[in-house]
Amino acid sequence: MSLYHREQPFWFKLVFTPRTVYHEVLHQARLVRRYTIRADREGWQWRSRILLPAALIAIWMIALWWGEVHVFRSSVDRCDWLTWERWPETASPHRLVLVADPQLVDPHTYPGRPWPLSTITRAHTDYYMRKSFTLVQSHLDPTTVFFLGDLFDGGREWMPSGVANSDTRWRRYGEDYWLKEYKRFGSIFFKEWLRRGFEGHHANHHRKLVASLPGNHDLGLGNGIRLPVRKRFNAFLGEGNRIDVVGNHTFVSLDTVSLSAKGQPDPATGRQGAVDGEGSNREIWGPVDDFLASINETKIRTMGRAIRHQNSRIENSLLFHQILDIKDPLITKSVHTAFTPKVDLPSILLTHVPLYRAAGTPCGPLREHLPPSTSPDAETGDYLSSDPQNAIKVEAGIQYQNVLTPEISNEIIERVGDVAFVFSGDDHDYCDVVHRGYTNPRGGGGIREITVKSFSWAMGVRKPGFLMLSLWNPLDKKDQAQASPSGNGASTLQTHLCLLPDQLSIFIRYAVLFTFTLLALLLNALFPATSRSQNTASEDYAPLLLLPQYQFSSISSAKPKSDTPPSSPLQQQQQQRPPHRQQANGLAARHTRSAYGHSGGASLHDDPLDERWSRGGWEEEE
Numbered sequence: 283m284s285l286y287h288r289e290q291p292f293w294f295k296l297v298f299t300p301r302t303v304y305h306e307v308l309h310q311a312r313l314v315r316r317y318t319i320r321a322d323r324e325g326w327q328w329r330s331r332i333l334l335p336a337a338l339i340a341i342w343m344i345a346l347w348w349g350e351v352h353v354f355r356s357s358v359d360r361c362d363w364l365t366w367e368r369w370p371e372t373a374s375p376h377r378l379v380l381v382a383d384p385q386l387v388d389p390h391t392y393p394g395r396p397w398p399l400s401t402i403t404r405a406h407t408d409y410y411m412r413k414s415f416t417l418v419q420s421h422l423d424p425t426t427v428f429f430l431g432d433l434f435d436g437g438r439e440w441m442p443s444g445v446a447n448s449d450t451r452w453r454r455y456g457e458d459y460w461l462k463e464y465k466r467f468g469s470i471f472f473k474e475w476l477r478r479g480f481e482g483h484h485a486n487h488h489r490k491l492v493a494s495l496p497g498n499h500d501l502g503l504g505n506g507i508r509l510p511v512r513k514r515f516n517a518f519l520g521e522g523n524r525i526d527v528v529g530n531h532t533f534v535s536l537d538t539v540s541l542s543a544k545g546q547p548d549p550a551t552g553r554q555g556a557v558d559g560e561g562s563n564r565e566i567w568g569p570v571d572d573f574l575a576s577i578n579e580t581k582i583r584t585m586g587r588a589i590r591h592q593n594s595r596i597e598n599s600l601l602f603h604q605i606l607d608i609k610d611p612l613i614t615k616s617v618h619t620a621f622t623p624k625v626d627l628p629s630i631l632l633t634h635v636p637l638y639r640a641a642g643t644p645c646g647p648l649r650e651h652l653p654p655s656t657s658p659d660a661e662t663g664d665y666l667s668s669d670p671q672n673a674i675k676v677e678a679g680i681q682y683q684n685v686l687t688p689e690i691s692n693e694i695i696e697r698v699g700d701v702a703f704v705f706s707g708d709d710h711d712y713c714d715v716v717h718r719g720y721t722n723p724r725g726g727g728g729i730r731e732i733t734v735k736s737f738s739w740a741m742g743v744r745k746p747g748f749l750m751l752s753l754w755n756p757l758d759k760k761d762q763a764q765a766s767p768s769g770n771g772a773s774t775l776q777t778h779l780c781l782l783p784d785q786l787s788i789f790i791r792y793a794v795l796f797t798f799t800l801l802a803l804l805l806n807a808l809f810p811a812t813s814r815s816q817n818t819a820s821e822d823y824a825p826l827l828l829l830p831q832y833q834f835s836s837i838s839s840a841k842p843k844s845d846t847p848p849s850s851p852l853q854q855q856q857q858q859r860p861p862h863r864q865q866a867n868g869l870a871a872r873h874t875r876s877a878y879g880h881s882g883g884a885s886l887h888d889d890p891l892d893e894r895w896s897r898g899g900w901e902e903e904e
Contacts, residue, residue, distance in 0.1 A: 334802060334803070334806045335803070338799050338802060338803070341795070342795070342799070345791070345792070345795055349788040349791065349792065350413075353783040353788065354413055354414065354417055354782070354783055355417060355421070357780075357781065357782055357783050358414075358417045358418060358421045358422065358780070358782075359421060360780075361422065361750060361778060361780035362421075362422070363375075363377055363422065363750070363752065366776070366778045367752050367776060368776065369752070369754050369776075373754050373756075374754075375529070375752045375753055375754040376425055376426070376488075376528060376529025376530075376752075376753040376754070377422070377423075377424045377425055377426075377750070377751070377752055377753075378424055378425065378426040378427070378428065378528060378529065378750070378751040378752075378753060379418060379422070379424040379426070379427050379428075379748055379749070379750055379751070380427075380428050380429075380430060380705055380734050380748060380749040380750075380751065381415075381427060381428070381429050381430065381471075381734075381737050381748050382429070382430040382431070382432070382706075382707030382708075382710075382733075382734035382735065382736060382737060382748070382749075383430070383431070383432040383497070383707050383708065383710055383734075383736040383737065383738065383741055384411055384429070384432070384433060384467075384470075384471075384736070384737045384738050385432050385433070385434065385435040385499060385736070385738055385740075385741055386404075386407075386408070386433070386434050386435060386463060386466060386467060386470075387403055387404045387407045387408075387435060387738075387740055388404070388434065388435050388436045388463060389436065389452075389455065390435050390436025390439055390452070391403075391435045391436070391740070393451065403740065406785075407738055407739065407740045408466070408470055410738070410739055410782075410785060411470050411471075411737060411738060412469075412470045412474070414737070414746075414782050415470065415471055415474055415737075416474050418748070419474055419475065419478045420478070422750070423478075424750070425488055425489055425490070426488075426489070426490045426491070426492075426528050426529075427475065427490075427491045427492070428492050428493075428495070428533065428535075428632060428705075429471075429492065429493040429495060430495055430497075430632060430633075430634055430705065430706065430707035430734055431495045431496055431497025431498075431499075431500060431539070431634030431707050431708070432497030432498070432499045432500060432634065432707060432708065433467055433493060433497070433500055433519075434460075434463055434467070434499060434500055435499050436452065436455070436499070437460065437463065437499055437500040437501070437511075437515070438498070438499060438500060438501055438502040438506075438507075438508075438511055438681070439452040439455065440452070440455045440456060440457070440459050440460035440463070441456055441457070441508070441510070441511065442456075442457050442460075442510045442511065442514050443456065443457045444510075445508060445510050445511075460514070464518055471491075471493070472491070475489075475491050490526070490528065492520070492524075492526060492535070493519050493520070494516070494519045494520030494521055494522055494524060494535065495522055495535045495536075495537070495632055495633075495634060496512070496515055496519075496522045496537055496539055496540075496634065497539060497634040497707065497708065498539050498634070498635070498681055498682055498683070498708070500515055500539075501515060501539055501540065502539070502681050503539050503542055503681050503682060503683055504539070504540075504542040504543040504545075504546045504563075504566070504683075505543050505546050505563050505566065506680070506681045507539065507540055507543065507566050509565060509566070512540065512566075522535065522536075522537030522540070522570075523535065523536055523537050523569065523570055523573040525577075525580055525581055525584045526584075527584055527585055527587075527588035527589075527627065528753065529753030529754070529755065530627055530753070530755035530756070530757060530774075531627055531628050531629075531630050531702075531753050531755060531774065531775065532581055532584070532585060532627045532628065532629045532630065533629075533630045533632060534577070534581075534629055534630065534631050534632065534698055535632045535633075536570065536573075536574075536631065536632065536633050536694065536698075537569075537570050538570075538633045538634055538635045538686060538690070538694070539634055539635060540566050540567055540569070540570050541567050541570040541571070541690060541694075542567075542635065542683060542686065542687070542690065543563045543566040543567040544567040544570075544571065544690065545687045545689055545690055546563070574693070574694070574697040574698070575697075577697060577698060577699075578699065581629070585626075585627055589757070626700065627755065628700065628702040628703075628755065628774060628775070629698055629699065629700045629701050629702060630701075630702065630703045630704075630705065630775075631694070631695075631698055631701050631703070631704045631705070632705055632706075633686075633694075633704065633705075633706050634706065634707050634708050635683060635684075635685065635686050635706065635708050636674065636684070636685050636686070636706040636708065636709065636713070636731060636733050637685065637686055637691040637694070637695075637704060637706070637717060637731055638676075638685050638686050638687060638688045638690075638691040639673075639674070639676070639685060639715055639717065640668075640676075641668075641670070641673070641675075641676045642668035642669060642670040642673045643667075643668070643669075643673050643674075643715055644667075644668070644669035644672040644673055644715075645672050645673060645674065645711075645712065645713035645714060645715060645733070646672070646712075646713070646714040646715075648712045648714065648779055649672055649711055649712050649713060650711055650712065650735075650743055650744065650745060651711050651742075651743070652671045652672050653672060654669055654671075654672045655669055655671045655672060656669070673713075674709050674713055674733070684708070684709065695720050695729065701720070701722070701729055702722060702729070702774075702775070703729070703730055703731075703732075703775060704717075704729060704730070704731035704732075705731070705732055705733075705734060705749065706731060706732075706733045706734070707733065707734055707736075708733070709733050710735065710736040710741045710742055710743055711733070711735060711736075711742075711743055712732075712733065712734070712735045712747070712779060713731075713732070713733035714730070714731075714732050714733075715730070715731055716728040716729070716730050716731075717729045717730075717731060732749060732777060734747075734748065734749045735747035735748070735749075735779070735781075737782075739782070739784075739785040739786070744784045744786055744787070745781045745782060745783070745784050746781075746782045747779055747780055747781045747782055748780055748782075749777060749778070749779060749780070750777065750778040750779075750780055751775060751776070751777055752775070752776045752777075752778075753774060753775055754774060755774040
């Protein structure tokens with residue numbers, strides 16, 4: 283009798299019986315296959331859970347690049363000088379940029395806005411203007427920049443030391459706060475300007491930035507101006523009344539917010555401030571009036587100095603070292619002509635408050651708030667002479683005035699003289715008008731005035747902007763201006779409105795994308811969880827380690843009767859196995875077939891043991 287036919291102990295049958303080894307190998311194969319498929323399925327679920335967040339992150343990166351980089355660069359690149367300048371090919375124009383009403387956001391801008399919304403608004407407006415001004419410098423590279431007032435929003439409220447503020451809301455903001463705001467303004471505009479000025483070919487003496495023109499938010503308006511506030515502004519930013527020769531044009535900056543006190547009744551005496559020597563408010567408008575009184579002489583000296591410097595000539599080279607009698611009219615005339623140039627450059631007037639115009643004077647199609655109500659005339663191309671919807675409202679209030687009075691406007695044009703163009707701010711929106719009531723000495727049938735858009739997106743305009751000026755007024759060897767074909771002084775100057783991105787629309791797109799992101803993440807969290815719960819309910823996964831189990835049944839105490847005898851030697855050997863080994867293998871087969879939905883046919887999961895399990899129990903060994 284062979285070893286396998288003799289009666290052996292239980293542990294010997296369990297370890298060395300060929301049938302037992304066969305079933306163990308089969309059982310391990312089933313487990314390997316089962317958990318390989320399960321691992322693949324769970325790996326795919328893991329990848330699907332990671333795929334959506336990764337896609338959302340990629341979408342957000344593209345959206346942020348578009349909204350924070352591409353939109354700004356494309357807006358500035360569309361304003362390239364070569365796309366709109368119409369000079370001869372041999373021209374070398376002087377390029378200038380006008381910036382109006384940056385009005386740094388501070389507690390005075392939105393007094394009722396709670397924290398942290400107020401802090402976020404302030405930080406983002408600074409970020410918007412810093413990024414825009416940096417792109418203007420790097421992509422457009424203007425030689426000169428003029429600011430048209432309203433550098434700060436609450437500058438007039440931050441009183442110097444020793445000056446009390448009548449408004450109790452702003453008393454806790456004083457000199458220190460204004461100095462912080464000044465440093466903040468410099469970090470946005472001055473820092474980038476200076477950095478570009480020291481880089482390579484940009485380092486030239488022709489570059490100039492002028493930010494001395496005050497606005498009503500910087501000083502106040504008329505009698506509302508406090509002298510210590512104006513002195514502080516002039517000390518840090520320069521005199522508001524000045525003349526600059528740029529590109530062979532004379533730019534006259536005029537402090538019209540102080541000059542507006544000239545037509546207002548003095549609060550102390552009730553008299554009109556225009557009466558010389560009467561009324562205390564002459565301290566407000568007096569310096570501007572004195573500047574206008576001597577503006578022609580100042581223009582002559584400034585133009586002569588600029589032309590000599592431009593042509594590398596020595597200052598005062600025509601003076602002789604002699605003792606002269608100043609009372610001699612011939613000598614006086616010769617001394618005067620030594621300082622007088624032989625050229626008269628076009629004058630450009632810069633003012634914060636626009637000149638007076640009749641109520642309803644249209645501003646043209648580039649005005650954002652209210653475009654023209656009708657189309658232009660087919661023959662002349664002009665719009666209606668009166669269009670209140672498209673006009674600057676002629677009104678005034680506490681510390682503001684939309685336009686100057688007619689008297690002050692007329693006085694400015696007459697005393698400055700030779701005004702070819704006027705540029706103003708204050709309104710925050712674009713406005714292009716021609717003052718037909720004034721005579722342009724260089725022709726053209728009136729003086730054109732452009733009100734420049736605000737540079738900040740928080741000033742009530744969806745698309746901020748700035749104005750670009752291209753100046754070309756060549757002089758010959760005798761310092762004479764070369765005559766233009768039309769004889770119009772305006773032909774030496776070309777303008778272009780450059781619009782910055784609509785920040786509010788960018789925020790709206792961010793909000794839509796944020797809502798889509800939340801919905802996508804929510805659906806991704808709900809539906810895979812539901813699917814997994816359904817799969818878990820429908821699948822009866824078997825444990826990794828199957829232990830022998832014994833179940834009581836009505837037939838467990840009696841030997842089940844088999845209707846059919848064993849049909850093969852394999853089934854005969856199976857009947858001779860111990861019950862606990864038969865039960866374990868039967869459970870493994872049943873669980874495996876249930877988990878993978880096996881419905882029939884010969885496969886790895888088919889086992890004769892399952893037939894005996896389905897009959898209700900196991901046959902005990904005899």
